[in-house]
Amino acid sequence: MKLKLHTQPDVPFEAESITPGVVNKLKAKEIERLKLFHGNREVNLADFFSVIDNKSEILEVEGDMHRVKYLGTNMSSGEMQINGDVGPHLGSAMTGGFIKVNGNTGDWIVPAMTGGRVHITGNSGHCIASAYRGASIGVAGGEVIIEGNVKNELGHAMSNATIIVGGKCGDFTGVNMNSGTILAFGEMGTRTGAGMKRGTIICMDQPEVLPTFSYDCKYSPVYLKLLFKYLKDNTAIKIDDKYIDGAFHRWSGDAVEMNRGELLVFSA
Amino acid sequence: MKINSTQIIDTYAEAFSMWSAKVIITAESDYWALGAAQAMTGFATSVIGCKCEAGIDEKLSADQTPDGRPGYSILVFTMDKEGLGKRLIERIGQCVMTCPTTACFSGFDLEDSVNVGGALRYFGDGYQLSKKINNERFWRIPVFDGEFLISEKFGVKKSVGGGNFYILGEDSKSTLKAVTDCVQKMREVANIILPFPNGVVRSGSKVGSKYKALIASTNHIYCPTIKGMIDDSAIPENINSCYEVVIDGVSEADVFEAMKIGIQESAQEGVAQITAGNFGGKLGQYKFFLKDMIK
Numbered sequence: 001m002k003l004k005l006h007t008q009p010d011v012p013f014e015a016e017s018i019t020p021g022v023v024n025k026l027k028a029k030e031i032e033r034l035k036l037f038h039g040n041r042e043v044n045l046a047d048f049f050s051v052i053d054n055k056s057e058i059l060e061v062e063g064d065m066h067r068v069k070y071l072g073t074n075m076s077s078g079e080m081q082i083n084g085d086v087g088p089h090l091g092s093a094m095t096g097g098f099i100k101v102n103g104n105t106g107d108w109i110v111p112a113m114t115g116g117r118v119h120i121t122g123n124s125g126h127c128i129a130s131a132y133r134g135a136s137i138g139v140a141g142g143e144v145i146i147e148g149n150v151k152n153e154l155g156h157a158m159s160n161a162t163i164i165v166g167g168k169c170g171d172f173t174g175v176n177m178n179s180g181t182i183l184a185f186g187e188m189g190t191r192t193g194a195g196m197k198r199g200t201i202i203c204m205d206q207p208e209v210l211p212t213f214s215y216d217c218k219y220s221p222v223y224l225k226l227l228f229k230y231l232k233d234n235t236a237i238k239i240d241d242k243y244i245d246g247a248f249h250r251w252s253g254d255a256v257e258m259n260r261g262e263l264l265v266f267s268a
Numbered sequence: 269m270k271i272n273s274t275q276i277i278d279t280y281a282e283a284f285s286m287w288s289a290k291v292i293i294t295a296e297s298d299y300w301a302l303g304a305a306q307a308m309t310g311f312a313t314s315v316i317g318c319k320c321e322a323g324i325d326e327k328l329s330a331d332q333t334p335d336g337r338p339g340y341s342i343l344v345f346t347m348d349k350e351g352l353g354k355r356l357i358e359r360i361g362q363c364v365m366t367c368p369t370t371a372c373f374s375g376f377d378l379e380d381s382v383n384v385g386g387a388l389r390y391f392g393d394g395y396q397l398s399k400k401i402n403n404e405r406f407w408r409i410p411v412f413d414g415e416f417l418i419s420e421k422f423g424v425k426k427s428v429g430g431g432n433f434y435i436l437g438e439d440s441k442s443t444l445k446a447v448t449d450c451v452q453k454m455r456e457v458a459n460i461i462l463p464f465p466n467g468v469v470r471s472g473s474k475v476g477s478k479y480k481a482l483i484a485s486t487n488h489i490y491c492p493t494i495k496g497m498i499d500d501s502a503i504p505e506n507i508n509s510c511y512e513v514v515i516d517g518v519s520e521a522d523v524f525e526a527m528k529i530g531i532q533e534s535a536q537e538g539v540a541q542i543t544a545g546n547f548g549g550k551l552g553q554y555k556f557f558l559k560d561m562i563k
C-alpha cells in the first residue's frame with residue numbers, strides 16, 4: 001500500500017495509525033477513513049493522504065511530512081518505507097519490523113523502542129532513542145542507523161539498543177546510558193557518556209573525555225570488525241579500512257556511576 | 269563389480285544419525301587460527317573414546333569469515349544434542365579461547381542451537397560484555413591480549429556419522445598410497461570430516477569384545493596377521509594390508525559424495541578389493557550401498 005501526502009498540515013499531525021500492521025489489514029476505502037489528529041481535531045486520513053493500492057506488503061509513505069508525528073507507533077512487524085522528511089516520535093514504542101526513511105527526521109525518534117530496526121538516510125534531531133524526561137530507562141532494544149548527523153542527547157538512558165551515526169553527534173551523547181552500543185563516525189559534542197553505567201560508545205573522532213573516565217589500553221576489538229562489516233553490507237556509511245584494521249583507545253567510565261561503561265576512541 | 273582392476277564388494281556402509289555443529293575459528297593470522305583449529309579437533313577421532321568426532325572442514329580466506337580475518341571451519345559430531353553443547357563448551361573454552369587473537373562463531377544458522385558463548389561468558393568473572401549485531405548476540409570476554417569474541421549460540425543440525433569403506437591391498441606400500449591419495453581427494457568435499465589421523469583408520473573396530481568391560485574391540489576379520497588362525501577372516505589370500513576411511517557429514521548427500529569420490533580414487537593398482545562395514549542394518553539409520561558409488 002502507498003500513502004501520498006497531498007495536503008501539507010498547518011499544525012502537527014498525529015499519524016499513530018499509520019503502521020504496516022494496521023494498514024495492511026484494511027482495504028483502500030477503509031484506510032481512507034482511518035481517524036487521525038490534525039492539531040486537536042479528528043480528521044480522516046484521506047483528508048491529507050492519497051491511498052494507492054500498489055499490491056505491495058511494504059507500506060510506502062511519501063511526501064514532506066516534517067509536521068507528521070508518531071508514524072509507525074507501536075509497530076511490531078512488517079516494513080514501512082518513508083520517502084521524504086518526517087516529524088518527531090517516529091517509531092515510538094516500536095517492538096519489531098523495519099522502518100526505512102529516505103530523508104531527514106525530527107526530534108525524539110523511537111522513544112520507548114524495545115525492538116525492530118530503523119534506518120534513516122539523512123539527518124535526525126535531538127533526543128534520538130532517548131528516555132522521556134523523568135524515566136530511568138529509555139529504549140530497551142532494537143537498532144537505529146542514521147547515516148547523517150544527530151543533535152544532543154542521543155541515546156539518553158538507553159538499554160541494549162544499537163545506534164549508529166554516520167555523521168556528527170551533539171552534546172551529551174549516551175548520557176546516563178544503561179547498556180547497549182552507540183557508534184559515531186563524525187565529530188562529537190561535549191560530555192560524551194556523562195553518567196553512563198554500562199554500555200559502549202565508539203567514536204571515530206577524538207571526543208573530550210571526561211575526567212571521570214579512566215584509561216585502560218590501546219587494542220583492536222574483533223567485535224568492531226564484525227560491526228563494521230555489517231554496516232558496510234547494509235548502509236551507505238563510508239567505512240575506511242583504517243577503522244577496520246586500526247586500534248582503539250579504551251576508557252572506562254563513568255566513575256560518578258558504576259564505572260562499567262566503555263568509551264572506544266579510534267587511535268589516529 | 270569393478271573399478272579398474274579393483275573388485276567392489278556388493279555391500280553397504282551402515283551410518284548413524286548424529287548431531288553436528290560448524291564452528292568458525294578466526295585469528296590475526298592463519299598460523300594462530302590453525303593452531304586453535306588443530307587443538308580443538310585433537311583427540312576427537314571417535315565417539316567411543318573421545319565423546320565426539322571433530323575435524324577441520326575447510327580453510328577460510330579473510331573474505332569468507334564473519335570478522336574478515338583468516339580462519340578455519342570445523343565440524344564437531346556427537347550422538348546427542350545435549351552432548352554437543354557440552355563438547356563445544358569444553359573444546360572452545362580450552363582450545364580456542366586460550367589461543368592468542370582468536371574469535372569463534374557459529375557456522376550454521378541458529379534455527380536449532382545450543383548455548384555456548386552464553387556459558388563461556390562466566391569466565392569473564394563479571395567483566396564480560398554482550399553485544400548484538402543484526403539480532404545475534406556475541407560475548408566479549410576480557411583476556412590477556414584484548415578480548416575473546418564468541419557467538420552466544422551455535423547452530424546445530426541432525427547429521428550423519430560413520431560412513432565408511434575399507435581398502436584391501438596386496439601390500440602395505442600400495443595400500444597406503446591408495447588411501448593417502450583417496451583422503452586427499454575427499455578433503456575437497458565440503459561439509460564432511462574424516463576424523464581419524466590424516467583421515468585413515470588402521471584399527472577398525474567391531475562392537476563388543478571377549479572382555480566384558482570393553483564395548484568395542486579390533487575388527488579381527490580384517491587383520492591380516494591373524495587370518496590363518498581364525499575361521500571368519502574377511503581377507504582374501506592375496507591381501508596383506510587393509511585400511512578404513514570413516515566419514516562424518518552434515519547431510520546424507522555429503523557423505524555419499526565423499527564416499528563416491530574416495531572409492532573412485534582408491535581403486536588403484538595394488539588395491540584388490542573395496543568393501544564397507546555394517547552391522548546387518550541393525551544399528552545405523554543410513555545405508556550407503558557401494559554399488560551406487562560406481563555409477
